[in-house]
Amino acid sequence: xxxxxxxxxPTTPLRPTSGQSQQQKPFLVNENPKYHFVDLxxxxxxxxxxxxxxxxxxRLQSYIPAYEAVxxxxxxxxxxxxxxxxxxxNPEGLHWWRRSADGYESLFxxxxxxxxxxxxxxxxxxxxxxxxxxxxEIIPEEVSNALPQRxxxxxxxxxxxxxxxxxxxxxxxxxxxxxxxxxxxxxPACRRGSIREAERFRDALKGLxxxxxxxxxxxxxx
Numbered sequence: 467x468x469x470x471x472x473x474x475x476p477t478t479p480l481r482p483t484s485g486q487s488q489q490q491k492p493f494l495v496n497e498n499p500k501y502h503f504v505d506l507x508x509x510x511x512x513x514x515x516x517x518x519x520x521x522x523x524x525r526l527q528s529y530i531p532a533y534e535a536v537x538x539x540x541x542x543x544x545x546x547x548x549x550x551x552x553x554x555x556n557p558e559g560l561h562w563w564r565r566s567a568d569g570y571e572s573l574f575x576x577x578x579x580x581x582x583x584x585x586x587x588x589x590x591x592x593x594x595x596x597x598x599x600x601x602x603e604i605i606p607e608e609v610s611n612a613l614p615q616r617x618x619x620x621x622x623x624x625x626x627x628x629x630x631x632x633x634x635x636x637x638x639x640x641x642x643x644x645x646x647x648x649x650x651x652x653x654p655a656c657r658r659g660s661i662r663e664a665e666r667f668r669d670a671l672k673g674l675x676x677x678x679x680x681x682x683x684x685x686x687x688x
Contacts, residue, residue: 493513493661493664494506494512494513494514494515495513495514495515495661495664495665495667495668496514496515497514497515497516497517497668497672498515498516498517501517503515503517503587503589504580504582504587505580505587505589506589509578509589511591511658512589512590512591513590513591513592513658513659513661513664513667514577514588514589514590514591514592514664514667514668515587515588515589515590516577516587516588516590516668516671517582517585517586517587517588518585518586518588518675519584519585519586520581520583520584520585520586522586522675522678522679523579523586525678525679525683526553526560526674526675526678527553528683528684528685529677529678529681529683530551530552530553530560530674530678531553532683532684533677533681534548534549534550534551534674534677535549535551535552535553536549536550536551536552536561536563536571537549537552539569539571542569543565543568543569543570543571544565544569545565545569546564546565546566546567546569547565548565549565549571550562550563550564550565550571550670551563551674554578557578557579558578558579559576559577559578559579559588560576560577560579561573561575561576562574562575562576562577562667562670562671564600564670566599566600568599572594572595572597572598572599572600573593573594573595573598574592574593574594574598574600574659574663574667575590575591575592575593575659575667575670576590576591576593577589577590577667577671578590588671590664590667590668590671591658591659591664592658592659592660592663592664592666592667593647593656593657593658593659594656594657594659594663595648595654595655595656595657596633596636596637596654596655596656596657597654600663601636601657602636603663604645604657604659604660604662604663605636605639609639613632613635613636613639614632616635617629617631617632617635637649637655640655640657645657645658645660
């Protein structure tokens with residue numbers, strides 16, 4: 467089921483946010499290109515938009531706490547893809563807590579909800595902090611292979627901690643690409659996601675919706 471096209475044409479690719487380097491080209495993963503997402507100009511950091519029928523969003527509000535809430539995982543985590551979602555109420559939306567191979571989750575995606583008649587609009591983005599195992603995921607292989615060796619060399623030359631040097635090298639690389647969103651003393655640095663990561667978020671949302679629609683909610687089980 468697809469939303470009806472709105473009177474205006476869809477918004478063009480996002481403009482850079484304040485202070486964003488021109489080295490990263492803005493992009494928008496749009497699951498419904500013929501739909502006009504009214505609030506896009508208010509949220510220029512958006513990387514992903516979707517429009518779903520309101521009854522599906524209402525069903526997700528019952529499905530997630532019963533079957534896929536991140537809090538349902540055991541003390542040792544869970545398999546990637548299991549128990550990765552968190553509903554938000556103020557503002558309304560959801561978090562995707564993506565799991566790594568070791569079973570533990572880290573915040574990866576955020577989608578805010580805007581009600582629009584019989585439809586619900588999702589405005590999403592990917593943001594990854596430096597404590598996440600997915601922090602270096604978008605670094606090209608040749609760079610990723612070189613940075614640990616450089617950190618080891620600098621550690622020997624300067625007598626500094628190798629892990630701290632590597633952390634700074636990752637951060638410097640992301641700064642050069644203009645993807646750092648938060649870099650404040652006393653808190654983990656954050657970077658924005660790549661288009662491939664935004665597409666991964668889209669696919670995770672579509673999978674969540676599919677499982678939701680194929681399930682029996684507790685209220686439906688006799």
